[in-house]
Amino acid sequence: MSDGAAIWTDAMITAALAAIDPVAAPVLLRAGAGPVREQWLELLRELMPDTTAVRKLPPSISDDRLLGGLDLAATLQAGRPVLQRGLLAEADGGVLIAVMAERMAPSTTAHLCVALDTGAVRIERDGMSLHAPARFGVIALDEGLGDERVAPALADRLACHLDLGTVARADLGESLFKPSDIAAAHALLPQVRLSDQAIGALTTTACALGIDSLRAPLLACRVARLAAALDGETDVAEPHIACAARLVLAPRATRLPATEDDTENNESPEPQNDPAESEDDNRGDDGPLEDRVLEAAQAAIPADLLKRLQDERTMRARSPSAGRQGTAQKAPKRGRPIGSRRGEWRAGARLNVLETLRAAAPWQPLRRRTQPAGKSGRLIVHKDDIRITRFKQRSGTTTIFVVDASGSSALQRLAEVKGAVELLLAECYIRRDEVALIAFRGNSAELLLPPTRSLTRAKRSLAGLPGGGGTPLSAAIFAATELALAVKAKGQAPTIVLMTDGRANVARDGGGRSEAEAEALVAAKQLALTGIPVVLVDSSPRPQDKAAQLASAMQARYVALPHADATRLSQAVMAQAGRG
Structure with a gap:
């Protein structure tokens, strides 16, 4: 049996186990959209009883739809608060298929995990309390590429983990089980x-x-x-x-x-057991x-x-990332109003009463004809009439300058680097962006200036920057990554401008050039995984292959300083930050 056929056999067994009791055997299925995944889902549906409801859980579902809450349209029509059940409560006794579970919002993941742990949904908001049972099975479909994975908290709560990425259509065999087998197993399970x-x-x-x-x-x-x-x-x-x-x-x-070779030297001598007892203990097994x-x-x-x-x-x-770095972002209830949209009124959204009434007004004569006697004078608002105000706000940007002040740079173009940084600082000041400054030389990187809007402080820190010593490039990249992640956690959009010739020669543990270059590439790849925009400015008199390789590893925009004036550098920074 091929590896793909063996995996498909386990997949059929998993489908049967999930059909017997979806709550006890939730499944994490890693597979892209295609005939193999659809065949497994169809097999699961065939084995499940007809009374089991199967619902889909989209990754972008709102908290109101997930948990339940106030039904605004029904409340306006009835003249009293009307609660609506959420998807988790509606799925009680059935199965939820989480589509693109690797892209599920953290809040949705948290609510789903709580429901899996407690078997219930409880909300306290809008002046009302709602408690409903929510015992259901979960089939999480992981379609992620590369390092994209389902949140560890959710994956930990899913029993069977399947990966059908290596299964081909030729490996698909006939089902090993029938619905009657599932029904018999479900009846036998309590015993x-x-x-x-x-x-x-x-x-x-x-x-x-x-x-x-x-x-x-x-x-x-x-x-x-x-x-x-x-x-x-x-x-x-x-x-x-x-x-x-x-x-x-x-x-x-x-x-x-651990293998026997790993443990045989660490085992202490044990007394020999009675041969008869040993034979009795191991009879019939290995x-x-x-x-x-x-x-x-x-x-x-x-x-x-x-x-x-x-x-x-x-x-x-x-x-x-929550949106484009440093650009105008959609906001639920802050910023500049930019019109309205059709949607559900929920926490974090602002109801546009005028537009809602305007959308409902043309339909009032028709709706009143279907209303019972005595309610003809009431405004009838349906769910499709609700309009939500849209807002737009601009996120702040923090530009982190990482300047190479080592001996190689100081002997060549540190003065020009300082001049280029000052020009970029002036551009950031005009845009009212915050700036930070990290310098690296010798065997470490130092944060000379935390994020600030003070152009004077930035220029003073840059003017007093000495040059000389080794090039601890990896330490600089790690320091810039740590600072950028801290800035991002505060709601700002960080952009890193790294100005170096790319010739690392000091590792963080004191190693030489080869270790330093390898460590710098590792740090660059880790920075690329964060998705933070980076501009690498090659400060060499002539463009260097090492700087270009480093820019490629960190997925940065590469700009050669000898051919870049202040305008081009500013445009590169703004374009990489999402402003261009």
């Missing part, structure tokens, strides 16, 4: 027993794979019971435990289990249950696990 030995085997396997979440072995125990019920058994046996380890624990592994379950889980671990883990340690996940 299935899980022994302490099985719980210990799954817990030991989770520890050996480096899984630090307590939910993982708990979810594995639930999946093992479902697997036993699917086989028509009332006792959880070894194949069911191995199935749970393969579907739940293996995808969560953070390390490979060792302890924990070892066999661990082997089953280890066989399902991706071969490139260690490389993937190393990449995850050295690179941060891409942080989502």
Whole structure:
């Protein structure tokens, strides 16, 4: 059996387990849109009972639609507060399919996690209280590319993790189960027993794979019971435990289990047991249950696990941006009004009463004809009439200048670099943007000027900048990244202007040129993952390949200072910040 066919077999088993009890076996499905994913979803729908409602959860859903709240149109029509149930409450007893779950808003993820933990939805707002049961299953569809992943908090609460990226259409086989099998397993599930030995085997396997979440072995125990019920058994046996380890624990592994070669030298001598007892204990198996379950889980671990883990340690996940950097952004209720739009009235939005009445007015004669007697004089407002005021506000920009003051730069063009920075500072002052200044030389980078609007302070710090020493380029990039992330956390839009010749020769641990260049490239790639705009100004007398390579690694706009005047530098900075 090919690897793709084996993965598809596990996918069919996962669909059957989720159909038996979606609440106990929620699924994280990593696959792009295509026939393979659609085939799995269709299989899931066929196995589920007809009474199970399946709803879609879009990533951009509003909190009012998700949790529930005041129904404005119904309230205006009835003349009294009318509550509406949210999607989580409506999904009680059914299944939610989270489309593009990797792009789900953090607030939506938080509300969904709370509902999965408590099985209920509770809101207190608009002067009303709403509490409704919300026990449902979740099928999270992860369509992310590269490092895009579903939020760890949500992924931790989903039992089975499937990756169908390597499954081809030729690997798709006929279904292994029928709806009658699911119905029989659902009826048998309350009678299935899980022994302490099985719980210990799954817990030991989770520890050996480096899984630090307590939910993982708990979810594995639930999946093992479902697997036993699917086989028509009332006792959880070894194949069911191995199935749970393969579907739940293996995808969560953070390390490979230690081998005998790694542990045989650390084991202390143990007294020999009675041969008869040993023969009785191991009769009919190849060792302890924990070892066999661990082997089953280890066989399902991706071969490139260690490389993937190393990449995850050295690179941060891409942080989502709220909008274009330093540009006019849409705002819910602050800024300059720019008209109205049709939408739902919810927290954070401002109702445009005049436009709402204007939209409802032409329909009043027609609507009054359908109204009961005695209500003809009341204004009838429908949901489609509601208009929300739109606003636009400009986000502030902080330009972080990172200046190379090392010996190589000082001997060549530090004076010209200072002049270019002063011209850019003047442009930032005209735009009322904040500026910050980081200088690097010797073996470290120093923040000379925190973000400020004072042009005088910026020029004074720049004028007193000495030159000489090594080029700790990686330290400068890390310092600029840290400052830019702090600025971004305060709601500002940071832009980094790095002025250097790109010739790093001092690593953060004191290493030489080769280590410094490699470390600078790593720092540049990490900066690129943040999505922060960067302009790299090559301060060499002649453009250098190393500076261009560094700009490419950090996905920066590359500008050669010998061919750039103040106007071009200013245009490059503004264009990279989203102003151009």
